[in-house]
Amino acid sequence: MRKPKSKSSRKQKDLSELQEIELLNSWIESQKPDCGSNPMSLPALPSDVPVGRLGGTLFSPYAGATRFEQLPVSKKTKDALRQCKYVEMTDIQRASLPHALCGRDILGAAKTGSGKTLAFVIPLVEKLYRERWGPQDGVGSIIISPTREIADQTFDVLKFVGRHHNFSAGLLIGGRKVEEEKEHVNDLNILVCTPGRLLQHMDETPNFDCSQLQVLVLDEADRILDVGFKDTLNAIISQLPKKRQTFLFSATQTKSVKDLARLSLKDPEYLSVHEKAVTATPTLLQQAAVIVSLDKKLDVLWSFIKTHLNYRILVFLSTRKQVKFVYEAFKKLRPGIPLKCLHGKMKQEGRMGTYSQFSEKRCVLFSTDVASRGLDFNKAVDWVVQVDCPDDVASYIHRVGRTARYQSKGQSLLFLLPSEVKMLEKLKEAKIPIKSTQANPDKLQPVSGLLASLLVKYPDPLLGLAKRAFITYVKSIQKQKDREIFDVTNLPIEEFSASLGLPITPKIRFANQKIKSKKVPELSPLVEPESWDKEDRLELPKEELDIGDFMEEEGGEEDALVRNATANEAEGEGRKIGDIIPATRVSKKKKLKINIHRPVGTRVVFDEEGNTLPPLARLADINNSGLPDEIHDMKNEYYKKLREDMKVVDKEDKVLDRQRRREKRLKHKMKLKRGNTEEDSEDNLSDSEGEPAEDRPRKKSKIYFGSDDEGEREEGKKKLGFTADSMSLEEQEALALKLLNSMHS
Ligand code: ADP
Ligand code: MG
Numbered sequence: 001m002r003k004p005k006s007k008s009s010r011k012q013k014d015l016s017e018l019q020e021i022e023l024l025n026s027w028i029e030s031q032k033p034d035c036g037s038n039p040m041s042l043p044a045l046p047s048d049v050p051v052g053r054l055g056g057t058l059f060s061p062y063a064g065a066t067r068f069e070q071l072p073v074s075k076k077t078k079d080a081l082r083q084c085k086y087v088e089m090t091d092i093q094r095a096s097l098p099h100a101l102c103g104r105d106i107l108g109a110a111k112t113g114s115g116k117t118l119a120f121v122i123p124l125v126e127k128l129y130r131e132r133w134g135p136q137d138g139v140g141s142i143i144i145s146p147t148r149e150i151a152d153q154t155f156d157v158l159k160f161v162g163r164h165h166n167f168s169a170g171l172l173i174g175g176r177k178v179e180e181e182k183e184h185v186n187d188l189n190i191l192v193c194t195p196g197r198l199l200q201h202m203d204e205t206p207n208f209d210c211s212q213l214q215v216l217v218l219d220e221a222d223r224i225l226d227v228g229f230k231d232t233l234n235a236i237i238s239q240l241p242k243k244r245q246t247f248l249f250s251a252t253q254t255k256s257v258k259d260l261a262r263l264s265l266k267d268p269e270y271l272s273v274h275e276k277a278v279t280a281t282p283t284l285l286q287q288a289a290v291i292v293s294l295d296k297k298l299d300v301l302w303s304f305i306k307t308h309l310n311y312r313i314l315v316f317l318s319t320r321k322q323v324k325f326v327y328e329a330f331k332k333l334r335p336g337i338p339l340k341c342l343h344g345k346m347k348q349e350g351r352m353g354t355y356s357q358f359s360e361k362r363c364v365l366f367s368t369d370v371a372s373r374g375l376d377f378n379k380a381v382d383w384v385v386q387v388d389c390p391d392d393v394a395s396y397i398h399r400v401g402r403t404a405r406y407q408s409k410g411q412s413l414l415f416l417l418p419s420e421v422k423m424l425e426k427l428k429e430a431k432i433p434i435k436s437t438q439a440n441p442d443k444l445q446p447v448s449g450l451l452a453s454l455l456v457k458y459p460d461p462l463l464g465l466a467k468r469a470f471i472t473y474v475k476s477i478q479k480q481k482d483r484e485i486f487d488v489t490n491l492p493i494e495e496f497s498a499s500l501g502l503p504i505t506p507k508i509r510f511a512n513q514k515i516k517s518k519k520v521p522e523l524s525p526l527v528e529p530e531s532w533d534k535e536d537r538l539e540l541p542k543e544e545l546d547i548g549d550f551m552e553e554e555g556g557e558e559d560a561l562v563r564n565a566t567a568n569e570a571e572g573e574g575r576k577i578g579d580i581i582p583a584t585r586v587s588k589k590k591k592l593k594i595n596i597h598r599p600v601g602t603r604v605v606f607d608e609e610g611n612t613l614p615p616l617a618r619l620a621d622i623n624n625s626g627l628p629d630e631i632h633d634m635k636n637e638y639y640k641k642l643r644e645d646m647k648v649v650d651k652e653d654k655v656l657d658r659q660r661r662r663e664k665r666l667k668h669k670m671k672l673k674r675g676n677t678e679e680d681s682e683d684n685l686s687d688s689e690g691e692p693a694e695d696r697p698r699k700k701s702k703i704y705f706g707s708d709d710e711g712e713r714e715e716g717k718k719k720l721g722f723t724a725d726s727m728s729l730e731e732q733e734a735l736a737l738k739l740l741n742s743m744h745s
Contacts, residue, residue, distance in 0.1 A: 020074060021130050023053060027072040033063035033098045040095040040273055045070055063098040065089070068122075072101055074129050076164035077122060084160050090115035090406070091273040092249075093122075100247065101126060105268040107221075107260075108249040111282055112401020113376070114273070116249045117157045117219070124190070124215045125162050127245065131214060133189055135168050139210045143192045143217040144236075146224050148173040149375050154219060155192040162190075172197045175347065178204075195224060195232045202239050213244050218263075220373050221248035222394075225259045237262060251401060252394040280431040281397055285404035287434040289414040289424055295448070295495035297415055300439050301387055302330070302447040304413070305364055309337045311382040313364045316399050318388035318476045320345055320368050325469035325500070326387075327366045329462060332454055333447065335364075342367040372399045380405065384412040388473070389420045392482060393430045396423075413437075419490040426485070451501030466500045474508055 033039050042064035051060045051070050062071050067088055068081045081087075089097065092110035100106050100123035110116055124141050133140045143158070145151035155171045162169065172181055172193035182205045185191070191198065201208050218224045224233060225248075242264045260268065281287065292300050305313065317323050320343040327341035340358060342365055358365050358381075365371070372395065381403040390396040396414070403410025414434070416423055427434050455462050474493065480486035497505035 017132075021132065024072050024074065024126075024130060026057065027052060027059040027062070028102050030057065030059050031061045031063070031072075032102045035104070035267065036269070037063070038095050038271060038273075039063040039065075039098045040091055040271075062101070065098065066094060071097060071122075073122065073126055074165075076129070077125055077161060080161050080163050081118075081122075083163075086118065090118075092116055092271070093119045095271040095273045096120075096247075096269070097122060099269040099271070100245075103127075103245055105245060105265045106247045106249075107265070107268045107270045108247065109270075109272040110249075110251065111280070112251045112398060113282060113405030114251075115406060116251075117154055117376075118161070120217045120219070120247045120249055121154070121158050121161050123245075123247070124217060125158070125165060125167070127215050128167055128189060129165060133167060133214070135166070135187060135189065137189065138186065138212055139188060139191060140167075140212065141190045141215040141217070142198065142210065142213060142240075143190070143219060144195055144198065144224055144233075145192065146194070146220045146229070146373065147370060148175060148194055149371075150219060150373065151192050151194055153376055158190065158192060172201060182206075195229050195236060199232050199236050202236065210240055213240050215245045215247070216240060216263075217247045217249070219249055221250045222252055223250070223373060225262075234262065237264075252397060279433050281400055281433075282404040282410070284407070284409045285400060286409075286411045287400060287414070287432065288412070288437045289416055289427075289434050290437050290439055291418055291421065292415045292439065293495075294417055294492055295499035296439075297387055298326070298451070298499055299444055299446045299448060300415065301326070301385070302333075302335070303439070303443055303445045304385060305330070305335050305337065306445055307443060308383065309335070310362050312358065312362065312380070313383040313385060314358075314371065314381050314402055315364060315366045316372065316384070316386045316388065316390070317366060317368065319469070319472035321465065321468040321472040322388070323366045323368055325462070325465040328465055329451055329454055329501075330364075330366075332458065332462075333450055338363045340365045342371050344368060344370040369395065369399070371402065373401075375402060376405060380408040381410060384410065386412070386414045388476075389414070389416055389423055389485065391480065393426055393432070396427060396432070397430075417491075419487050420485050422485045448499045448501060451499075452503070453501075455501040455503070463502075466502050467506045470497050470500055470502060470506055471508055 033042075044066045045061065045064045047067060047070075049060065051062075052072075053059055059072075060070070065071050068078060068086060090110075092108055092114050095110075096106050096108045096119045100120070106120075108116060108119060110119075120143070124143070128140045131140070143151075143154055145154055151171060151173050155169070158169055167189040168187055169190035169192065170181070170184060170188040172185065172191055174194060174197050178197070178200060181197075182201065185201050185205055186207055186209065193201075202210070223229075246263055246265055246268075248263070248265075248268075290300065301315065315326075317326060323341050323343050327339055331339050340363060369390075372390075384400050384403045386396070386399055390399055400410075400412040403412060414423075424434065424436065451466070455466055473496075474488060474491060477486050477491060478488040494505050
């Protein structure tokens with residue numbers, strides 16, 4: 001955004017700007033479209049009639065405009081649009097710009113790739129221009145995007161549109177140095193940001209002031225309004241002035257009254273341009289679904305890639321671990337086309353780099369849903385392949401929306417398990433024209449055998465990745481909400497495991513029962529890390545959580561597995577894995593207390609990326625994802641072995657004991673024979689072999705209790721303080737109970 005050159009030229013500029021602003025205001029005011037009308041349904045304005053002031057107080061109408069030139073928009077903006085080759089407006093732009101320019105709140109819904117960004121960037125820039133906003137005026141406008149990549153792209157569009165204006169704009173997103181941002185943030189007029197980072201500045205940056213805010217934009221609004229961002233957004237909104245203009249844009253829009261109340265919208269214009277469209281997805285998009293059994297998915301995917309080596313293909317998998325595994329494994333198999341991967345836990349530069357490099361002519365990008373929304377890939381994506389079924393119809397629309405953007409063609413292929421065919425019906429009900437196809441068995445190139453040998457050859461990292469891919473996929477199905485489509489009990493687990501090349505099927509433990517018993521029902525234990533970039537966010541337990549500093553670092557998981565398992569063994573068990581791991585790790589580092597249910601507007605702590613919820617989310621992940629399952633299995637194994645060992649020792653003890661008693665009895669008889677009639681209590685009691693030593697309570701020695709817990713063992717000793725050298729576990733338990741009862745009575 002350019003700065004004026006000298007004082008005199010600025011004065012002149014100011015004068016002409018003032019005149020222009022006056023003209024624009026009168027034009028806008030005199031030709032306002034009717035409230036509640038959709039300018040798209042008006043007859044198109046002829047393109048050859050004069051625009052602007054037609055004489056005196058008469059201005060040309062702008063509702064019904066089809067070209068940017070016909071709008072009451074500043075010369076600076078029009079010049080920029082023309083230079084960017086934007087001439088004709090898209091439907092959503094035609095529908096919303098006239099309302100937005102005259103100051104109304106907008107709820108805009110339009111298909112993916114239909115030009116929503118310009119629909120809010122233009123009126124935002126214009127509003128600040130007409131208000132004569134300057135660098136000294138502080139934050140005049142905020143655009144909130146759900147992901148850094150979308151924020152980055154929006155920022156680019158803003159830079160284009162605002163290139164001749166004088167505003168300062170900044171991109172505030174995670175993954176960058178927040179301290180540097182803090183130094184400049186108070187000088188910015190337009191902020192493009194992710195919710196977490198914005199709140200971080202609101203909370204941490206001295207004198208950060210949004211009290212003069214004119215325009216607030218929520219891009220991908222349904223995503224930002226959903227539960228995952230709820231607390232963050234509420235805290236943000238509480239710090240913004242109510243009197244402002246608000247734009248909400250998305251491809252799949254919610255009209256939920258509650259949400260609108262939260263945002264204090266004033267009689268918003270609801271503009272949904274594709275509501276009555278025959279199809280919910282771009283018309284130039286060809287969509288197909290193929291039924292594939294779970295164990296054949298990778299074969300079909302591999303075959304697809306091998307037969308589409310000259311395309312730009314975006315492949316969606318449901319978890320980060322699957323993305324990593326398929327990417328690493330396929331890379332080793334050299335399909336003959338460059339491969340890339342993208343997921344939420346990649347470092348910011350890596351993420352940005354990946355999606356911009358995806359402009360290579362031929363390339364396969366494996367991704368989680370982090371790439372499913374809003375991104376406008378530099379070069380057209382030819383194919384969107386969904387290897388795993390999307391969560392719901394909306395998610396499907398967003399994923400396929402990465403192709404066939406703005407007048408370009410695209411194709412999509414959805415893999416469905418035989419148990420997921422219901423998804424097809426749902427897509428068709430939602431006006432999505434999707435055809436069923438079949439994989440050509442002649443062209444199928446099985447890859448599972450190759451994977452098995454790869455896993456043997458490169459156990460590090462492939463074996464671990466394959467295991468994690470397997471576990472996270474099954475868990476992702478288990479946590480799905482739509483039970484009509486997803487059925488974890490129906491998955492061919494063994495075959496699936498084998499198809500990833502795994503020699504044995506990893507054990508999966510669904511930890512939710514345990515968590516439930518902890519009375520934290522909202523804490524879904526099965527959510528995968530990707531989900532922090534997706535819709536499903538955790539409802540958090542209503543208590544102050546000591547989250548400590550145990551966030552996983554990239555690639556640290558295998559180590560963590562070993563480390564935690566050791567800690568477990570050392571500590572004994574009897575507690576849940578989830579209790580042990582955080583405690584062990586937290587105690588080593590500085591503790592950080594976060595009350596995640598703090599009242600709106602109070603302080604919250606952020607991670608280095610500006611996220612608020614993920615630490616807690618990661619708590620759930622660390623507690624309950626496959627990692628603890630494995631530890632749990634190891635733990636069980638360990639204690640099983642311990643019990644077995646004890647049984648053996650027990651038996652040996654019994655034999656010895658019997659022998660001892662026999663000897664004693666013999667001695668006793670001899671004594672009796674010798675005329676010693678003194679009673680020996682021991683002998684009365686211990687005749688039968690199985691009988692325990694409850695009758696010999698004064699002897700001191702060790703005692704084991706069924707709990708196997710070191711702590712309890714110690715406690716048992718203290719409380720009871722007596723002996724049981726040769727008892728079975730059951731016997732010892734019975735003994736302990738009896739004694740306890742007798743102590744109480
Ligand atoms: P959405 O947010 O609706 O998914 P975008 O705003 O990302 O879509 O726009 C999709 C693509 O369409 C972008 O590449 C953008 O440059 C292009 N585009 C938007 N509006 C126009 C227009 N009026 N004329 C030409 N291209 C446009
Ligand atoms: Mg968009």
